[in-house]
Amino acid sequence: MRPNRLENVVGQGHLLGDGHILAQAIRADRIPSMILWGPPGTGKTTLGHVIANETNSIFVPFSAVLGGVPELRKIIAAAKEQKNYYGKKTILFVDEIHRFNKAQQDALLPHVENGTVTLIGATTENPSFAVNSALLSRARVFDLKPLDAEDLRKLLERALEDEAHGIGHVPHTVDDEALAAISQNARGDARRALSALELASDFAKSAGVEALTVAIVQEALATQTLLYDKSGEEHYNVISAFIKSMRGSDPDAAVYWLMRMLEAGEDPLFVLRRMLIFASEDIGNADPRALGVTVSADAAFRRLGMPEGIFPIAQCCTYLASAPKSNASYKAWKTAQSDVREHGALPVPLKLRNAPTEAMKSWGYGEGYRYPHDESGFSPDETYLPDELVDRRYYRPTDQGFEMRIRERLDGLRTTPRAKGDGSGGQRGEKS
16 A cells, blocks of 8 residues: 555655655655654655666665674665666665664765766654764754654555455445544554455454454454544543653552553654653652653663663652752743853953963953862852853752752852952863
8 A cells, every 4th residue: 555656655754745855855756865753654765665666776675783894885786887887876775774773883984975876765763863973964864753643544545445445345334433433543653544344354254354443443452442542632632641740749540640651652662762751850859860760760760671671660650759849940941041142252251261272361351260179169259251241040949858958058158258369260271
């Protein structure tokens, strides 16, 4: 059922709609090297095949898991021949490009740069972390989205009508609710939706019935994941309930929503990623250990896998839910970000500038800087912000958990009288 032409691709309207740069590039046969980033079943491989069919190109698939540098060299040699003698371009489609090792990336880089091959990489991982910067800088990144229920339904209806490649040769009556159930259960994954339809069709045939109903679909899939994706937005509703339960310091509700997700087949790494964000955004310095606990849970899960990996995830979940909460650090950087964007790159005060040369010292770099260690560890009334922002307060600690001690310390420092002795601290450019 994989489409071969651009007009037959379902979904990804933000990339393939009229006027979008990718659609225009395909139709003009001017394909840049690119990384297709998105969840499974969103059409990354399909789009690679479509591009090859729509352009004057040879399509060469390559597995980053199974292939090595010798295979890459053979592909490059053949691509050079096709380009030099026949004027044909070669599209090198690298599946799971996030698994490319350094040797593979180094071997490919110059040939992408000089145009011997056009690289199309497919990955479910964030390419900023999964692909080295040199290769990434030579490719456009296109973000593929999960297909919505309406798009998945179109694919299912197409499969029901297609006698050659789908299941149109099998007589079926299909309930609208059954198609809706499959679409919702697929969670944006076209491959999962089509596989579920095929499985339900086979189950119905073996049971001697011609009607595909919700009951048949549920029986065929033998899963309760439909409860998780009962509507198109339920995935987001459950993760929202999970986060809000932890934020509300309710470990019972938090672990319930956690298990709702894991039992429904949610990727535990997705859950852990959200918990890492939560530990910093919602707990912060009220309990600085929370981030370390979550990082350890993430590492433990990666080492244990499932099902034992649920132990550290559940432990971390209950810890985060029970911990004191503060979003003061989050608010601090958001406010500082706003000032940076509003005021631009304000000059660094001279006293704070590094002065490694005599010329810089003669220009006043580092002059007047007070060295805190010469003043019992703190220089009262000293300022470190640009002059225009000298009175700004970004970080306002709360009275929650450990952050209350931070607040008390900062309040005490700000009211400390100036230390006796050498208050100036001298010109300590070498300490800058």
